[in-house]
Amino acid sequence: MRDRATNPRRHLIPDEVETFALGLPARPRAARAHLGECAECHREVESLRALDEALSGLAHPAPSPRFAEQVMARVSLRAPWYARAWTVTRERWVPLAAASLALAATTSLMALWLTSQPELSLMSLSGLVVQQIRDFSLQVVMAIGSLLWSSSVLRSVIEASERIGTEGAILLLSALSLVTISAAGAMMRLMQPAPLRLRNAA
Amino acid sequence: MDYREKSDPELVELCKRADERAAVELLRRFERPVFSLIYRMVRDRELAEDLAQEAFVRAFNNLARYDPSYKFSSWLFKVAYNLTIDHLRKKRLNTVSIHGSPSAVTTELQAATAITVESTEERPDEALQSREIGSEIEVAIGELRQEYRSAIILRHVEGRSYEEIAEIMDVPLGTVKTYIHRARKELQGQLQHLLE
Known part of the structure; x- marks a missing residue:
């Protein structure tokens, strides 16, 4: 297709027809001059104008009145953590400020006390903490073990396992593993978001 | 705060900060255009409503993925269009009639699914x-x-x-x-x- 500059008699291309029919801003003078002379192009423009009027006049069907309510019942808008933190800070600044002051005061006191004890190096302090945690964990494990040993449930399980033998114990263990895996899978599914519900999609 | 006077990008920003009234205003603005597009694509009121509802839910629940350099309405239409096309591909509803969904086999079903x-x-x-x-x-x-x-x-x-x-x-x-x-x-x- 040759350019209008080299062929002023060429008919309007679809983009130009649309420009005139829809009254878009870019309407070159040469194309306008051609439109004034060419009955065929004029018909094209008028036909598209009429089609556009017919289509743009079509009504927008409305959904049911409860549409918005049903959508909002399924929407969970969540602000990012920093926005939520800012909102909480603005709304509860008094207790937050009090807690922050208390925290600052206690940590400062602890830091002061630590620096005033030259015999407590950082390494010996961390060793002390690890020792305390280990002792506490050991005590907890021993307490649970003695509780289970004293309970009749554990004794009956051990007795039953002695009676069913190694093969039975392996079978029981497999069954228990299956139950555990199924339970974990069910929990994972429960934590998933609601699936797409389409009444007619079945 | 008058939400009706806010622009779409302003409302989207408020939605991102979990403002439900902003979401309701966006819904009010776009429920008819989105529903109309889907309705004209599937020609089944009930299905169109389900798909439009799903489109809005997906759009609102995935606002974090919305790129503000695009118009929100275009993004919303894209979500609605993709959802409808996926559904049509699954159901193979490529040709439809104003007289009702082609899947409607009885007169009652045709009447129920005809475009109003x-x-x-x-x-x-x-x-x-x-x-x-x-x-x-x-x-x-x-x-x-x-x-x-x-x-x-x-x-x-x-x-x-x-x-x-x-x-x-x-x-x-x-x-x-x-x-x-x-x-x-x-x-x-x-x-x-x-x-x-």
């Missing part, structure tokens, strides 16, 4: 004529190929630009122009008596 043409005319005779013309146009639109139908609705009913339609339908600009040009030719042929 509304009229804004106040005089009863004008309203009737307007409805009849509207019905003829809807029939003609319904007989177009799915791609042509979506493109022509987005262009002439929703007033979207070619670039926006290309973005919504995820096709090149040239393809959109071809779809619209062919759809116009088919409609002009079918509605010649109305357009003269």
Whole structure:
């Protein structure tokens, strides 16, 4: 297709027809001059104008009145953590400020006390903490073990396992593993978001 | 705060900060255009409502993924369009009729799924004529190929630009122009008596 500059008699291309029919801003003078002379192009423009009027006049069907309510019942808008933190800070600044002051005061006191004890190096302090945690964990494990040993449930399980033998114990263990895996899978599914519900999609 | 005076980007920002009233305002603005597009694509009111609902839920629940350099309405239309196309592909509802969904096998089901043409005319005779013309146009639109139908609705009913339609339908600009040009030719042929 040759350019209008080299062929002023060429008919309007679809983009130009649309420009005139829809009254878009870019309407070159040469194309306008051609439109004034060419009955065929004029018909094209008028036909598209009429089609556009017919289509743009079509009504927008409305959904049911409860549409918005049903959508909002399924929407969970969540602000990012920093926005939520800012909102909480603005709304509860008094207790937050009090807690922050208390925290600052206690940590400062602890830091002061630590620096005033030259015999407590950082390494010996961390060793002390690890020792305390280990002792506490050991005590907890021993307490649970003695509780289970004293309970009749554990004794009956051990007795039953002695009676069913190694093969039975392996079978029981497999069954228990299956139950555990199924339970974990069910929990994972429960934590998933609601699936797409389409009444007619079945 | 008057939400009706806020722009779409402002409302989206408020939604991102979990402001439900902003979401309700966006819903109010776009429920009809989104529902209309889907309704004209599937020609089944109940299904269109389900799909439109799902489109809004997905859009609102995934606002974090929305790129503000695009218009929110284009993004919303894209979500709605993709959801509907996926559904149509699964159901193979490529040709539809104003007289009801092709999956409707009984007269009652056809009546339930037929598109309702509304009229804004106040005089009863004008309203009737307007409805009849509207019905003829809807029939003609319904007989177009799915791609042509979506493109022509987005262009002439929703007033979207070619670039926006290309973005919504995820096709090149040239393809959109071809779809619209062919759809116009088919409609002009079918509605010649109305357009003269």
